[in-house]
Amino acid sequence: MNPVDRALWYIESNLHDPLALADIAGVAQVSPFHLTRAFALRTGYPVMRFVWRRRLTQAAQRLARGEGPILHVALDALYASHEAFTRAFKAEFGRTPNRIRNTDDLAALCLLGPQPLRTDMPKTLTDPAVEAMPARIFAGLSKRYTLETRFEIPAQWGQYDAEGHQSAHVIPDKWYGLCYNFSDDHSFDYLCGQEVTALTTLPEGWAHVSLTPGRYARFATKAHISTMTQMWSEIYEDWLTRPDLKPRPGPSVEYYPAEFDGATGEGGFEIWVPVE
Structure with a gap:
């Protein structure tokens, strides 16, 4: 399994736990510098922004389904308060959590789903x-x-x-x-x-x-x-x-x-x- 696949697997398996770039790179078996370059080339996101966007995506889906109070959703997404969660959510999606809770409309949000693993990526380059x-x-x-x-x-x-x-x-x-x-x-x-x-x-x-x-x-x-x-x-x-x-x-x-x-x-x- 290549380092980006290792990182993606680890992120998805531990999305509700505290994550740090150094820890993710350790699981990926490369340096943080290496993972930063490789991960961005694959996904289009820096590693930690990807983590937070995945958490906010899951939070939006829970809100649309009417699951739990907004504070509980915020805490599960590792935000310390309702206010901090609302600021981050609105900055990311342009709508407040309360609006999504009331309308259950996710169509206008640019959500980030799980990324497919590419362990079978074809090799085209010869030895450098x-x-x-x-x-x-x-x-x-x-x-x-x-x-x-x-x-x-x-x-x-x-x-x-x-x-x-x-x-x-x-x-x-x-x-x-x-x-x-x-x-x-x-x-x-x-x-x-x-x-x-x-x-x-x-x-x-x-x-x-x-x-x-x-x-x-x-x-x-x-x-x-x-x-x-x-x-x-x-x-x-x-x-x-x-x-x-x-x-x-x-x-x-x-x-x-x-x-x-x-x-x-x-x-x-x-x-x-x-x-x-």
């Missing part, structure tokens, strides 16, 4: 090349994303191409996307651009990211760019659970060689992940 990478600098257009907005990244590439800016000292015919500055809520910065041999004045709105020397696992595929999310999930749910490929903090890299065609999404790409 692991190499000691020297210090490198990348420059380009950078924007911040959340789990909900990350699907807008292709539009960022479109803006980058349309603006046509070019930094001095650029290495031509190779393009990179870097994910970095991850926060606890799994928001992150994404830079699309190219490698440079030296830093000079950058165009307005651009940023640069430096990779410190260290080991990287390079996963290569000839698949269409639309499989990017699938590849990331496979890397974190399978490959990086192996003892010789433990992930470490640092920017991850999408590499697009000269053969990659941005118009069609064909030509293949690589994903580079920092490993110990």
Whole structure:
């Protein structure tokens, strides 16, 4: 069973008990850093937000069925008071618990049900090349994303191409996307651009990211760019659970060689992940 499946099983089995990220990661047999990345790629939620949304979903279903006083439902969902529960419930669903109790209408709520386990996830990547990478600098257009907005990244590439800016000292015919500055809520910065041999004045709105020397696992595929999310999930749910490929903090890299065609999404790409 992969780490996300272990985490999902543990969460569902212990949803009404206190849960902490470190404990869930321990059951998943990976580090909290690793689980955070893998879990978000699979579910679209940070681990603990998923836990609280599942609890609130179950609370909403109980309220609609008329089960028990609202305070009892709140305490079962591990909220300390009726007021705290009401605030969280309204922030999550846009309606108060009392309204759901009175109308028993869940149709307008975006509920989060149990997630299916994927122990049979197909493997498409071959063994990565692991190499000691020297210090490198990348420059380009950078924007911040959340789990909900990350699907807008292709539009960022479109803006980058349309603006046509070019930094001095650029290495031509190779393009990179870097994910970095991850926060606890799994928001992150994404830079699309190219490698440079030296830093000079950058165009307005651009940023640069430096990779410190260290080991990287390079996963290569000839698949269409639309499989990017699938590849990331496979890397974190399978490959990086192996003892010789433990992930470490640092920017991850999408590499697009000269053969990659941005118009069609064909030509293949690589994903580079920092490993110990």
